[in-house]
């Protein structure tokens with residue numbers, strides 16, 4: 001029985017690896033988004049886009065039988081972090097240009 005637990009934990013670890021890689025990939029796009037927004041002169045925060053994402057996440061949670069509250073909380077963290085990364089990138093870029 002202990003062996004079965006270890007086998008399941010190994011599967012969880014493998015899934016966690018994939019999740020982290022996807023988070024890293026998602027975060028890596030913040031720089032590109034920030035650059036384009038800076039060139040367009042538009043704000044980092046885009047409530048309409050966020051509403052679209054949250055509506056989509058709610059739908060995906062239903063489709064995949066995932067608690068919507070969990071799904072939304074996870075994407076709130078990802079989105080807020082992405083905006084922080086954009087702000088950080090823009091600040092660093094502006095400091096370099098001074």
Ligand SMILES: C=C(O[C@@H]1C=C(C(=O)O)C=C[C@H]1O)C(=O)O
Pocket residue numbers: 030033044045046047049050053078079080082083
């Ligand atoms: C990445 C963007 O910037 C912000 C971050 C978002 C995200 O992490 O998905 C979505 C909307 C914006 O508030 C974007 O505008 O697409």
